[in-house]
Amino acid sequence: MNGWMGxxxxxxxxxxxxxxxxxxxxxxxxxxxxxxxxxxxxxxxCPQPPDPLAPENAILFMAGPLTGTxxxxxxxxxxxxxxxxxxxxxxxxxxxxxxxxxxxxxxGLVIRGRAERPVYLVVSHGQVEMRDAxxxxxxxxxxxxxxxxxRAGAKASVACxxxxxxxxxxxxxxxxxxxxxxxxxxxxxxMGAKNLKAVVAAGDRATAIADPVGYKEMSLRLDRAVDKNxxxxxxxxxxxxxxxxxxxxxxxxxxTENFRRGVFNDAExxxxxxxxxxxxxxxxxxxxxxxxxxxxTRTRNKSxxxxxxxxxxxxxxxxxxxxxxxxxxxxxxxxELGLDTITMGSTxxxxxxxxxxxxxxxxxxWGDAGRLTGWVEDTAYVRGVGADLALGSKRLAAKHGRPELxxxxxxxxIPAYDPRGAQGMALAYATSSRGGCHMRAYxxxxxxxxxxxxxDRFSTAGKPEIVALFQDIAAVVDSLVLCRFLQFAVGISxxxxxxxxxxxxxxGDEELLRVGRRINTLExxxxxxxxxTRADDTLPPRFRNEEFQTGSSRxxxxxLEEMLDRYYAVRxxxxxxxxxxxxxAELGLQDGRxx
Amino acid sequence: xxxxxxxxxYALLRRRLERRRLAVDGDGLSVxxxxxxxxxxxxxxxxxxxxxRGRGLLSGTMILVNGENIRLKQGLATRVHSGxxxxxxxxxxxx
Numbered sequence: 129m130n131g132w133m134g135x136x137x138x139x140x141x142x143x144x145x146x147x148x149x150x151x152x153x154x155x156x157x158x159x160x161x162x163x164x165x166x167x168x169x170x171x172x173x174c175p176q177p178p179d180p181l182a183p184e185n186a187i188l189f190m191a192g193p194l195t196g197t198x199x200x201x202x203x204x205x206x207x208x209x210x211x212x213x214x215x216x217x218x219x220x221x222x223x224x225x226x227x228x229x230x231x232x233x234x235x236g237l238v239i240r241g242r243a244e245r246p247v248y249l250v251v252s253h254g255q256v257e258m259r260d261a262x263x264x265x266x267x268x269x270x271x272x273x274x275x276x277x278x279r280a281g282a283k284a285s286v287a288c289x290x291x292x293x294x295x296x297x298x299x300x301x302x303x304x305x306x307x308x309x310x311x312x313x314x315x316x317x318x319m320g321a322k323n324l325k326a327v328v329a330a331g332d333r334a335t336a337i338a339d340p341v342g343y344k345e346m347s348l349r350l351d352r353a354v355d356k357n358x359x360x361x362x363x364x365x366x367x368x369x370x371x372x373x374x375x376x377x378x379x380x381x382x383x384t385e386n387f388r389r390g391v392f393n394d395a396e397x398x399x400x401x402x403x404x405x406x407x408x409x410x411x412x413x414x415x416x417x418x419x420x421x422x423x424x425t426r427t428r429n430k431s432x433x434x435x436x437x438x439x440x441x442x443x444x445x446x447x448x449x450x451x452x453x454x455x456x457x458x459x460x461x462x463x464e465l466g467l468d469t470i471t472m473g474s475t476x477x478x479x480x481x482x483x484x485x486x487x488x489x490x491x492x493x494w495g496d497a498g499r500l501t502g503w504v505e506d507t508a509y510v511r512g513v514g515a516d517l518a519l520g521s522k523r524l525a526a527k528h529g530r531p532e533l534x535x536x537x538x539x540x541x542i543p544a545y546d547p548r549g550a551q552g553m554a555l556a557y558a559t560s561s562r563g564g565c566h567m568r569a570y571x572x573x574x575x576x577x578x579x580x581x582x583x584d585r586f587s588t589a590g591k592p593e594i595v596a597l598f599q600d601i602a603a604v605v606d607s608l609v610l611c612r613f614l615q616f617a618v619g620i621s622x623x624x625x626x627x628x629x630x631x632x633x634x635x636g637d638e639e640l641l642r643v644g645r646r647i648n649t650l651e652x653x654x655x656x657x658x659x660x661t662r663a664d665d666t667l668p669p670r671f672r673n674e675e676f677q678t679g680s681s682r683x684x685x686x687x688l689e690e691m692l693d694r695y696y697a698v699r700x701x702x703x704x705x706x707x708x709x710x711x712x713a714e715l716g717l718q719d720g721r722x723x
Numbered sequence: 724x725x726x727x728x729x730x731x732x733y734a735l736l737r738r739r740l741e742r743r744r745l746a747v748d749g750d751g752l753s754v755x756x757x758x759x760x761x762x763x764x765x766x767x768x769x770x771x772x773x774x775x776r777g778r779g780l781l782s783g784t785m786i787l788v789n790g791e792n793i794r795l796k797q798g799l800a801t802r803v804h805s806g807x808x809x810x811x812x813x814x815x816x817x818x
Contacts, residue, residue: 578794
C-alpha cells in the first residue's frame with residue numbers, strides 16, 4: 129500500500145488484548161488519516177459519548193497518509209472526547225512521533241479500557257507491547273522521555289504525560305520529542321485515567337510512494353515555495369511565532385488582563401523581537417521541517433523550549449505580566465508537568481479577575497510574575513489554589529458564582545486574539561468543533577496578516593463562507609497530517625498533489641475540500657449527540673457587550689448574530705445547527721446519526 | 724519633531740535598520756512618498772521588505788496608520804499628517 133501502512137491496532141489496557149482494526153480503502157479515501165480518520169473511528173467505537181475519563185472512552189494516536197514523507201510530516205493527531213469540553217476533540221503535535229509511529233508499522237493506535245497499574249506501550253514492527261510503568265509513574269515529561277529512550281533507543285520517539293495527566297487535570301497535555309505538545313483539550317488526562325504513562329514508537333519501515341518521480345518534482349517545488357515565502361522562509365525562522373505580539377497589539381486586539389483591554393502597554397518587552405535579543409539560544413525544528421519556528425531559550429535559572437506566541441500572551445499580557453523570564457519559566461513548567469499553556473494562563477487570568485472583584489479570596493493579583501511557576505506546579509499536583517485552577521476557567525468561574533468571567537467557548541479557553549478585533553475569528557471561535565480554539569479556522573491569516581487575501585476584519589460580509597472554507601482546509605491538513613504553517617506557502621492544489629503522488633489517490637481539489645466538509649460535519653454530529661446545541665455556538669458576554677475604550681479595535685463588539693444563520697446555511701445545517709438530511713446524503717454520512 | 728509623522732519599525736525591518744522608529748517630516752504626503760522619504764532618511768534600503776518591484780504592496784505587508792490598515796483606506800495613496808503614527812510590518816505569521 130502506498131502512503132498508508134494499512135494497519136491500525138486496537139489495544140484494551142484492561143485485558144491486554146489487541147487486534148487489528150480493519151479500515152477499508154473507501155474509508156481512507158473519505159477520511160484520509162489523522163484527525164479525519166481518527167474522528168470517524170472514534171465515532172464508531174464510542175457512538176454514545178462516554179465519560180471522557182471512564183475506561184469506556186477511547187483515545188487514538190493517528191498518523192496520516194503523508195506522515196513520514198514530505199516536509200513537516202512528523203506530526204500526529206490525538207483523538208478522543210475532551211474532559212475539558214465534552215466535545216469531540218483532536219489535538220495535534222509536531223516533532224517526529226507521527227513519523228516514528230508509522231515507521232513502527234502503524235497508521236494509528238487505538239487505546240481503550242484502563243490498566244490496573246500504570247503501564248506504557250511500545251510500538252514496533254506493527255505490534256504493540258504493554259509494559260509496566262511503575263518506575264516512571266510520577267516523573268515529569270522530560271525525565272519520562274529520557275528514561276524510556278534509554279530503554280528503547282535514542283531513535284525511539286516518546287509521547288507521554290506528566291504529573292498533571294496522572295492527576296487528571298482537565299487540561300493536561302501530551303508531550304513528545306522533548307517539548308512538542310498535543311496541548312489543547314486535556315487529552316493527557318484521558319491517558320492518566322487509563323493509567324497510561326506513555327506510548328513509545330520506533331521502527332525502520334518507510335512509507336511507500338506511489339509516484340516517485342512526481343513526488344520528487346512536487347517536493348522540489350514545495351521546497352522552493354516555502355523558501356521563497358516571506359513568512360515560512362524568513363519571518364518564522366528569525367522571530368518565531370511571537371512576532372505576532374507587536375502585530376496583534378498594534379491592531380488593538382492583544383487580550384490584556386482577561387480580555388478587558390486590547391492593548392498591552394508592555395508588549396515590546398514580551399515580543400518576538402525581544403525574545404530574539406534576550407532569551408533565544410537557537411531555533412528548533414520538527415521532523416523534516418525547513419522552517420524551524422521553535423525557540424530554544426535560556427533564562428537566568430533554566431533553559432527549555434518556548435515561549436511561543438500563545439504562551440507569551442497567556443502568561444504575559446493576559447495576566448499583566450511583562451517579565452519575559454518568568455513567562456518562559458512558567459512555560460517550561462507546563463512542558464515538564466504536562467499542561468496546556470493556553471488554558472493554564474487563561475484560567476489564572478480568570479482567577480485574578482475573580483479575586484479582584486471579590487468573588488474568590490485566593491490572593492491572585494495582576495502582574496504577580498513571581499508566583500506563576502508556583503501556580504503551575506500547584507495545578508499539576510491539584511493542591512492549594514491549584515485544586516481550583518485545575519478545573520479550567522469555565523468550572524472555576526462557575527464555582528465562584530461569576531461564570532461570565534471565563535473567556536471560553538464550550539469550555540475551551542479562547543487564545544490570544546480578541547474576537548472584537550476580527551469578526552471572522554469570532555465566528556470561528558463560536559463554531560469550532562472543540563471550543564475556543566484558533567486552529568479550526570485561523571481567520572487571523574486573512575483578517576490581520578493578509579494571507580492569502582486581505583479581508584476587512586470588522587466586516588461580517590462573506591465571513592461565514594470563508595470560515596467554513598478555512599475549517600474544511602484545516603481538517604484536510606490535520607488529516608494528511610501536516611503543519612498548518614505550510615498554508616502560508618501553498619494552497620489546496622498542492623495538498624491534493626501531495627496526496628496523489630504519495631498515495632496514488634487522485635481525487636482533486638474539490639473532492640479534497642469535500643473530505644474536509646465531511647469531517648467537520650461528522651464532528652458536528654458527534655457534538656450534537658453529546659448534547660451541544662446552537663446555544664453553545666456563542667461567545668462570553670464580554671465580547672458581545674463590552675467595548676474597548678482605547679486602541680484600534682475600540683468601540684467594537686462581536687456581531688455573531690449577523691453571521692451564524694448564514695454559516696449554518698453554508699454548511700447545509702438547519703437553523704438549529706443540525707446537518708440536514710440532504711447534507712448527510714451528499715457527504716455520505718447517512719449513518720451519522722446512529723447511536 | 725513632535726509634529727512629524729512617526730514611523731515605527733518591527734520584526735525584520737527593525738533588525739535590518741537597527742532602529743525602532745524614525746520621525747519624518749511628511750505632513751500631507753502619501754504613504755508611498757512617506758516611505759520613500761523614510762528610506763532616504765534611514766540610510767538603508769528597506770522598501771523591498773514591504774513592496775513588490777512594481778511598488779505595490781507585497782501580499783502580507785501590514786502598514787497601519789494610527790492603527791488602521793491602509794488597505795482599508797486608500798492603500799499606498801493614503802495621506803498622512805503630522806502627529807500620525809505609521810506602523811510597518813513586513814509579511815509575518817505565527818499562531
